[in-house]
Amino acid sequence: MRIIAIADIHGCSMAWDTLMSMIQLQADDLIITLGDYVDRGPDSNGVLERLITLHKTGQLVALRGNHEILMLEARNSPKQFDAWCKWGGYETLASYPTSQTTTDLENIPSHHWEFLEKSCVDYWETENHFFVHGNVDAQLPLNEQSSQQLLTSKFYSAKPHISGKTMICGHTRQTNGKPLNLGYAICIDTWVYGNGWLTGLEVNSGQIWQANQMGHSRTASINQFKPSNSSKRLFPIS
Numbered sequence: 001m002r003i004i005a006i007a008d009i010h011g012c013s014m015a016w017d018t019l020m021s022m023i024q025l026q027a028d029d030l031i032i033t034l035g036d037y038v039d040r041g042p043d044s045n046g047v048l049e050r051l052i053t054l055h056k057t058g059q060l061v062a063l064r065g066n067h068e069i070l071m072l073e074a075r076n077s078p079k080q081f082d083a084w085c086k087w088g089g090y091e092t093l094a095s096y097p098t099s100q101t102t103t104d105l106e107n108i109p110s111h112h113w114e115f116l117e118k119s120c121v122d123y124w125e126t127e128n129h130f131f132v133h134g135n136v137d138a139q140l141p142l143n144e145q146s147s148q149q150l151l152t153s154k155f156y157s158a159k160p161h162i163s164g165k166t167m168i169c170g171h172t173r174q175t176n177g178k179p180l181n182l183g184y185a186i187c188i189d190t191w192v193y194g195n196g197w198l199t200g201l202e203v204n205s206g207q208i209w210q211a212n213q214m215g216h217s218r219t220a221s222i223n224q225f226k227p228s229n230s231s232k233r234l235f236p237i238s
Contacts, residue, residue, distance in 0.1 A: 001028045001029065001030065002026065002028075002029045002030070002202050002204070002205075003029075003030050003032065003126060003129070003202065003203050003204060004023060004029060004030070004031050004032070004200050004201065004202050004203070005032045005033075005034060005131055005168045005188060005200065005201045005203060006019065006031060006032070006033050006034065006188075006198065006199070006200045006201075007034050007170035007187075007188040007189040007190065007192075007198065007199050008034065008035065008036035008065065008170045008171065008173070008189045008192065008193075009033070009036065009037050009041070009047050009192065009198060010036055010037070010038070010039060010040040010041040010044075010067070010088070010192060010193040011037070011038060011039060011040060011041030011042055011043050011044035011046075011047055011088075011091060011092065011095060011193065012041040012042075012043070012047070012192045012193055012198060012213050013041075013042075013043040013046040013047050013050065014043075014213045014214075014215060015192050015197070015198035015211045015212050015213050016047060016050060016198060016211075017050075018198075018211035018212075018215050018216075018217055019198050019200050019209055019210070019211040019217075022200075022209045022211060022217050022219070023200055023209055025059070029059060030059055030060075030061065031054065031059055031060045031061070032060075032061045032062075032063070032124055032131050032168075033051065033060065033061070033062050033063060034063050034065070034131060034132070034133050034168070034169060034170035034171075034188070034189075035062075035063045035064050035065025035066070035067070035068060035120075035133035035151070035170060035171070036065035036066070036067045036068070036133065036170060036171065036189075037051060037062075037065070037067070037068065038067050038068065038071055038088070038092045039067045039070070039071070039084075039087060039088025039089060039091060039092050040067075040088040040091060040193035041091065041192070041193040041213070042091065042094075042095060043095050044091065044092040044095045045092075045095035045096050045108075045112075046095065048112045048115060048116075051115070052111060052112070052115050052119075055115070055119055061121065061124045061131075062115070062119060062120045062121070063120060063121060063122065063123065063124065063131060063132065063133050064116070064120040064121065064122055064133065064151060065133040065151060065170070065171065066133065066134070066151045066152050066171070067087065067088060068116050068120060069147075069151060070083065070084040070087055070089070071084055071089065071092065071116065072113075072116055072117065074089060074105065075105055081105075093105075093107070093108075096108055122145075122147055122150050122151070123142050123145070123150055125142060125163075125165065126203075128165055128166060128203075128204075129165055129166045129167070129168055129203050130142060130161070130163065130165050130166075130167055130168070131167075131168045131169070132145075132150050132167065132168075132169050133150060133151050133169060133170055133171050134149070134150055134151050134152050134153045134154065134155075134169060134170075134171040134172075135149065135150075135153035135154060135155055135157065135158055135167075135169060135171075135172075136149060136150065136153075136161060136167065137149055138158075138159040138160060138161050138162060139162055140162075141162070141163070142163070151171075152171075154171065154172045155169060155171065155172035155180065155185070155187040156172065158182060158184075158185040158187075159184075159185075160184040160185075161184070161185075166183075166184055166185065166186065166203075167184065167185040167186065168186050168188065168201065168203060169185070169186070169187050169188075169189075170187065170188060170189035171187075171189055172187050172189055173189045173190070173191040173194070173196070174187060174189060174190050174191060174196070175191050175194065175195075175196060176196075177190050177191065177195075177196040177197045177210070178190065178225055179199055179201070179208065179222060179225045180225065181222050181223070181225040181226050181227075182226075182227070183226065186201065186222060188200075188201050190210065192212065192213065193213075196212070197210040197211065197212050197218075198210065198211050198212065201222055206221045206222040206223055207219070207221065207222075208220040208221060208222055208224075208225075
């Protein structure tokens, strides 16, 4: 069984499709997506459709990110709607078909809202790893973490967790396109909506796959991304 974490997709369906073709999903694989499926990129609609289809197979654990929360809260008031739009909501709305008889939010189908509200979770853990969008308080069990901590805190202050498990997270974009591996914590948000890459990590073997919005791909091992290796050229681009 492969357990494959995929970081912030941000509406980048081309990169998602390229990455999934590299991974070649097998029947006993489990995909764990780390949140931030919407905003910034051009096809949030298409990304959510792909995730919902995969979730129905039982092979996807989908975490919430702070952008999913912003999108959900946008329904509450004009102020929250405007706040969401400033953080990428305009791009998300533009990915949905429009109608002269509906408002912007009404163009988003109900099964997308249901997926974000009911199917997504705040964290996930296995025997040796745990998965969050942002970061954790290293001294608290996962079930005692606040949603704000899990969804909005940055990777910079990551410390070894009391569980002894390795943290896999996204949220803190690595604009050099390379994952950051501290050993006890690994950040795989590599800025796909900018000029970076969408990263997938098979947590047991350390296999890395990356794809971008131009359809390019490359591979490596997570062990190559420890701080001592950060200055080396690690990727052949294909």
